[in-house]
Amino acid sequence: xxxxxxxxxxxxxxSTVSKPHAYPIWAPRFWHGMGFSTWLRLLARNRFAIxxxxxxxxxxxxxxxxxxxxxxxxxxxxxxxxxxxxxxAEPPLFVLGHWRSGTTLLQELLILDERHTYPxxxxxxxxxxxxxxxxxxxxxxxxxxxxxxxMDTMEAGWDRPQEDEFALCNMGVPxxxxxxxxxxxxxxxxxxxxxxxxxDAERQRWKQALRAFxxxxxxxxxxxxxxxxxxxxxRVKTLLEVFPDARFVHIVRDPLALFPSTMRLWNTLSYVxxxxxxxxGIPWVERQxxxxxxxxxxxxxxxxxxxxxxxxxxxxxxELAADPVGQMQSVYEQLDLGGFESVxxxxxxxxxxxSGYRPGHYSLSPATIERVRRHWAPYFERYGYxxxxxxxxxx
Numbered sequence: 318x319x320x321x322x323x324x325x326x327x328x329x330x331x332s333t334v335s336k337p338h339a340y341p342i343w344a345p346r347f348w349h350g351m352g353f354s355t356w357l358r359l360l361a362r363n364r365f366a367i368x369x370x371x372x373x374x375x376x377x378x379x380x381x382x383x384x385x386x387x388x389x390x391x392x393x394x395x396x397x398x399x400x401x402x403x404x405x406a407e408p409p410l411f412v413l414g415h416w417r418s419g420t421t422l423l424q425e426l427l428i429l430d431e432r433h434t435y436p437x438x439x440x441x442x443x444x445x446x447x448x449x450x451x452x453x454x455x456x457x458x459x460x461x462x463x464x465x466x467x468m469d470t471m472e473a474g475w476d477r478p479q480e481d482e483f484a485l486c487n488m489g490v491p492x493x494x495x496x497x498x499x500x501x502x503x504x505x506x507x508x509x510x511x512x513x514x515x516x517d518a519e520r521q522r523w524k525q526a527l528r529a530f531x532x533x534x535x536x537x538x539x540x541x542x543x544x545x546x547x548x549x550x551x552r553v554k555t556l557l558e559v560f561p562d563a564r565f566v567h568i569v570r571d572p573l574a575l576f577p578s579t580m581r582l583w584n585t586l587s588y589v590x591x592x593x594x595x596x597x598g599i600p601w602v603e604r605q606x607x608x609x610x611x612x613x614x615x616x617x618x619x620x621x622x623x624x625x626x627x628x629x630x631x632x633x634x635x636e637l638a639a640d641p642v643g644q645m646q647s648v649y650e651q652l653d654l655g656g657f658e659s660v661x662x663x664x665x666x667x668x669x670x671x672s673g674y675r676p677g678h679y680s681l682s683p684a685t686i687e688r689v690r691r692h693w694a695p696y697f698e699r700y701g702y703x704x705x706x707x708x709x710x711x712x
Contacts, residue, residue, distance in 0.1 A: 344461055346374065346590050347483050348498055349381040350442040352389055355489040356382040363499040368594040375592055385487075389445030396448045400529075400536045407541035408562035409531060410652070413550040413617070415610055417578035418570040419634035424478050424545045426637075426645050427566075429663040432656065434538040435545075436484065436530070438462075439475040444484040444530055448537065481530060482546040490526045493548065493609070500587035503601045510609060511551035511616040524559045531560075551613040553620040564652050565624055567617075569700045570634035572610075576689045577679035579606050607692040614696050627653055633700070641668045 348356065356378060360367075367375045410427065414420045428435050439455045440447045455475035462475060486492045491506040499505075508514045512523060534542055549556060556563060583602050587595050621629065630651035637644045642664050649657040681689075690697060697703045 341461075342374070345381075345442065345458065346378065347442060347487065348378045348590070348592075350385060350444070350483075350487040351378070351382045352445055352487070352489060353379075353382040353386040355487065358489075359495065359498060362505075363502055363592075366499065366501070367592045370594055371592045385443065385445050388443075388450060392446040392449050396536070400448065400532050403532050403536045403539065405531070405535050405542075406539045408560050408564065409542045409544050410564045410566065411549050411556060412543065412545040412568070413553075413565055414547060414568040414570075415550065415575055415579070415613065416547045416582055417575050418547075419568045419637060420545050420547060421478075422634075422637065423566065423568050423632075424543055426641060426664055426667065427543045427648075428478060429667060430654075430656070430660045432540055433543050434534070434540040435478040435543045436481050436534050437476050438479040440534060440537075441479040441481060441484040442475075442487070444488050444533065448533055451537070478543070478545065480546040481527070481544050482548050484530050485523075485526055488526050488530065490523055496605075497583075497586045497590045499593055500591045500595045500599050501593045504605050507609075510548055510612060512555050513616070520555065524555060528559055547613075551616040553617060554623055557623055562628075564628045564630075564654075566630045566632070566648055566652065568632055568634055568637065569696070571702050571705050572689055572693050572696055573681065573686065573702075573705060574679070575610075576606065576685075576693075577681060579610075607688065610696070611692055614693075618695070618699075627651070641665075 348359070351359070360375075410433070412420050412424050412427070414423075424435065427433055439451055443450060443454070459475065482492055482494055486494055491509050493504065493506050493510055496503065496505045509523070512520055515523070531542060531544070550567070553565070580602060583606065584595075584599060587599055587602075630648045632644050632648065642661060645664050646657050646661070649655070697705075
């Protein structure tokens with residue numbers, strides 16, 4: 318049985334921007350969930366360099382951020398005590414892995430367990446006030462959100478799992494993701510990938526923001542929270558400082574499949590989320606992906622030994638796609654989660670429903686393959702992909 322969440326046949330990986338026609342201009346962007354002061358700082362840092370065609374989008378974001386700030390003050394006044402008094406029922410479980418490595422599939426399988434929960438798209442979109450607006454705003458905005466993600470055909474919706482990195486952005490915490498707002502200006506906030514070069518005050522602010530967001534989710538549903546943001550792969554040391562008893566599951570995938578798929582992802586998000594048009598392509602994306610991956614895994618390999626025994630499970634995407642039930646049983650056993658039999662049938666049903674999916678196929682030039690192998694050589698060796706070819710990565 319084969320399960321794959323990136324099953325379309327796709328064009329060659331280049332710096333050309335993918336233009337998803339299914340994503341309408343009126344659909345919400347993540348910046349719509351920011352507070353007003355956070356939005357103004359983002360605009361000021363980028364010198365208000367908004368492309369003319371995106372001025373209506375920027376105007377709508379401005380209006381939304383004013384409402385968010387007001388709603389956030391009300392949420393703090395009315396629900397602040399409830400959130401602060403919430404004690405996590407279980408330490409969170411972090412899904413680690415590079416973009417397009419199968420982290421979404423892994424999270425989807427983990428949340429089939431009714432003992433688990435997750436931050437959904439609305440909560441990551443509106444972290445300032447979802448504790449009181451979640452019951453009525455998502456139904457009002459349901460028709461504005463496309464049913465699938467812009468970079469692939471995975472199901473989307475306000476109640477679907479989302480990366481908590483977006484919540485941190487909208488709470489005013491710097492993030493590399495902010496590069497997608499003004500893609501003509503290149504990478505930003507690279508120091509927030511691994512947090513290591515931040516000042517003590519900056520790291521403390523980051524930790525407080527993550528903790529506050531997790532507690533808000535727990536105030537709504539106090540179960541083990543499954544958190545998935547690829548950036549967390551480089552933050553194990555800091556995550557353990559915030560949640561000393563956290564568990565981690567790390568997934569890897571053939572780099573020759575990861576690279577072109579990540580190129581498509583970053584280009585697509587720059588086009589969809591951007592306040593600047595990028596019709597001619599984004600020249601910095603390839604170098605940034607190569608460098609970010611190398612930094613991410615250099616830090617992860619340095620910090621992985623900080624994770625106590627029995628708190629880290631690892632698996633390969635290729636094996637998870639081929640045998641989701643067996644691989645998930647192994648994850649449950651490695652992390653001593655217990656209760657796998659209660660979720661076995663749900664995982665098997667999910668696998669059967671997705672059994673017709675096929676992986677995407679990307680054409681990589683010999684020069685591109687050589688660059689990827691050179692920059693990511695330690696990953697190729699450590700995780701058993703050294704002898705893979707471009708053809709095997711797509712199969």
